[in-house]
Amino acid sequence: MSVESYMQSVGQQARTASRAMARAETEQKNKALLAMAEAVASKRDELMQANEEDLQRGRSNGLDAAMLDRLALTPARIDNMIEGLRQVASLPDPVGEISDMAYRPSGIQIGKMRVPLGVIGIIYESRPNVTMEAASLCLKSGNAAILRGGSEAIASNQALAACIRHGLQVAGLPAEAVQVIETTDRAAVGYLITMPEFVDVIVPRGGKGLIERISREARVPVIKHLDGICHVYIDSEADLTKAINIAINAKTHRYGTCNTMETLLVDGMVADVVLPQLAERYHELGVELRGCSRTCAILGDIQAATEEDWSTEYLAPVLAIRIVDGLDQAMDHINTYSSQHTDAIVTENYSKARRFLREVDSSSVMVNASTRFADGFEYGLGAEIGISTDKIHARGPVGLEGLTSQKYIVLGDGQIRR
Amino acid sequence: MSVESYMQSVGQQARTASRAMARAETEQKNKALLAMAEAVASKRDELMQANEEDLQRGRSNGLDAAMLDRLALTPARIDNMIEGLRQVASLPDPVGEISDMAYRPSGIQIGKMRVPLGVIGIIYESRPNVTMEAASLCLKSGNAAILRGGSEAIASNQALAACIRHGLQVAGLPAEAVQVIETTDRAAVGYLITMPEFVDVIVPRGGKGLIERISREARVPVIKHLDGICHVYIDSEADLTKAINIAINAKTHRYGTCNTMETLLVDGMVADVVLPQLAERYHELGVELRGCSRTCAILGDIQAATEEDWSTEYLAPVLAIRIVDGLDQAMDHINTYSSQHTDAIVTENYSKARRFLREVDSSSVMVNASTRFADGFEYGLGAEIGISTDKIHARGPVGLEGLTSQKYIVLGDGQIRR
Incomplete structure (x- = not known):
């Protein structure tokens, strides 16, 4: 299968899964998050082993010490990952929140309902803990996620993907709700950011060069953070x-x-x-x-x-x-x-x-x-997928609410427009 | 001057003006809106004459009846324009609104302040009344605006631009806060949608073809409305x-x-x-x-x-x-x-x-x-710049609030991070 048709199929599956995620109950999403935490805890050895594979490859490819440090899954980092999943489970669910309901002179009652964005593509570098962070925030906010981590972390990320799938399965949610890209082919990123029919927003996390390139080439909206001066x-x-x-x-x-x-x-x-x-x-x-x-x-x-x-x-x-x-x-x-x-x-x-x-x-x-x-x-958001330096949609630290938007809801009693 | 350097200078002036607009007082903005309404009322004849010029050119260029109808400034439409300006003046000012202020365990107090987006580019077709609608909404929401109407309406739009400038001047606001593009060269649109350094968001209003083209080519975020099925x-x-x-x-x-x-x-x-x-x-x-x-x-x-x-x-x-x-x-x-x-x-x-x-x-x-x-x-928004079928930033009818975003504000007493 070509990278293009692989990414098309990932996108299509994410779009389908996003419908189920949008209506998933809070209880179900929390169950998935806690099951993921348990899976990470019980597969600690496999995760360390997969990570060791990445580290060895990294060393022989001459990665520098800082990069190897970011790539490493230490026991403390795995503990943080487990703790992070539990924290996200304990956060209030933003989806479905209704606000500002008011009557209009026509008799209709109008307000807003908070809804997931749909499918979120996250592009990041070699820190495998971002995989779990991004997965948990997208899941809790009712979105489907497509995660593309750095190729240096491919073995670690695939091992984490197994934990994620396990959690989704335990909770009866579609396994495609969180997909970790399986290819290290760089062309995958190019397809991911140009599929507006399947992806609603891209969140790039990494160096300024990566983010500038993605913003330039993306055909879908990007929630981005350039630099912090x-x-x-x-x-x-x-x-x-x-x-x-x-x-x-x-x-x-x-x-x-x-x-x-x-x-x-x-x-x-x-x-x-x-x-x-x-x-x-x-x-x-x-x-x-x-x-x-x-x-x-x-x-x-x-x-x-x-x-x-x-x-x-x-x-x-x-x-x-x-x-x-x-x-x-x-x-x-x-x-x-x-x-x-x-x-x-x-x-x-x-x-x-x-x-x-x-x-x-x-x-x-x-x-x-x-x-x-x-x-x-x-700021009390409980978690953060990044800090936006954009001006539309979300500014500053982006938590669960930043991964949602609001639609209008109208309740009537047979009203028609005069 | 080339179209490119003209658009660059328009962009630069808009960016500068947007700073003054962001801190303009409500009273000042309302004064500008009411002065624009008066200018339109007192220049009714000049407006009709400029519009007649557009209509004659349109007829000799073979525009169809529907297009000529959209282009026409009738006395009733001018009345609506005046009424619209007064209505926008009477709407509450969204800028500076502070919400959700709460103390955090660290002692800092954090909340959000509603702020203008900055510079808004509006691209529309041949209805000259859109010029005044767009100008008034951008102005009231504290943004600078760059307006690009259809070339068929160029004389009408320039006559309206004079009324807008008059209103800004009366209120002591920068004349560049609302700029109506003076060239009918189509290349101007291409530059307008690819200047992220000067333009924060593009709102295209018109047929699906126009909007699709703009979304495809834009290098700045687009608040768009495709079709209504x-x-x-x-x-x-x-x-x-x-x-x-x-x-x-x-x-x-x-x-x-x-x-x-x-x-x-x-x-x-x-x-x-x-x-x-x-x-x-x-x-x-x-x-x-x-x-x-x-x-x-x-x-x-x-x-x-x-x-x-x-x-x-x-x-x-x-x-x-x-x-x-x-x-x-x-x-x-x-x-x-x-x-x-x-x-x-x-x-x-x-x-x-x-x-x-x-x-x-x-x-x-x-x-x-x-x-x-x-x-x-x-819906009670008081006015609308369009209806967004996008999922990020604003969904549904977009009023003044949709032309703003929220920044975080933090009030402290010398707090430092531990």
């Missing part, structure tokens, strides 16, 4: 203790995450006071600083930032710093260079906080909190 | 008076609208009783019937429906009729042939109504009401 702006009326704590936490809590601060903006009125204290802390923590000319004048021995620094997602212990004069300059900088992921202001001034919240056009806008909070778990 | 299912437990009223109204209230019923499904248990009565009414009203073999057996002298009839949007006094055995067969037919626009069941049975509402995957699902109610005004 996040800012913290320390206002002239900031509480400086809060400012320092937040600026340190937003940069150094973790370096490789998309909600890590990459550029610090400091109001000229407080730069003299706050920057030397911050520089000392960053220095202790091993963070390299790159500053605008005014920052360099205050801090002396740091590298000058270039235009490129303002639009770089370092994902590393490097921080760009710019001194600005007031809120408007800070927001101009943010609206120019931010990737519209997460931006924060530190201020005690009510009106400036209010303006920042309204005027900064990012998926998460914060006052006096670390950008590191931009996360589905921290 | 709407169904009414008369269940075995329908109140037959309601059933007949709804079936007649859904087909004959207007033939050319997307929420008009195109296929009637009747349960085999009641077909003998209900079909002859309906056929008589349809016959009086001049509706041509095409039936499945069982329908033909009951009604005798009607044409047999072919497979093609089930997926045809007639937009004409033609109706396809099929007899089905029970709810499941009816929903199978709908989920196979419906364009997911609007589908209705007529029944007095609670459980069947409940299943139909949940399991039919259309943007509007109705019980005991005419499909003709699927409309922004009837």
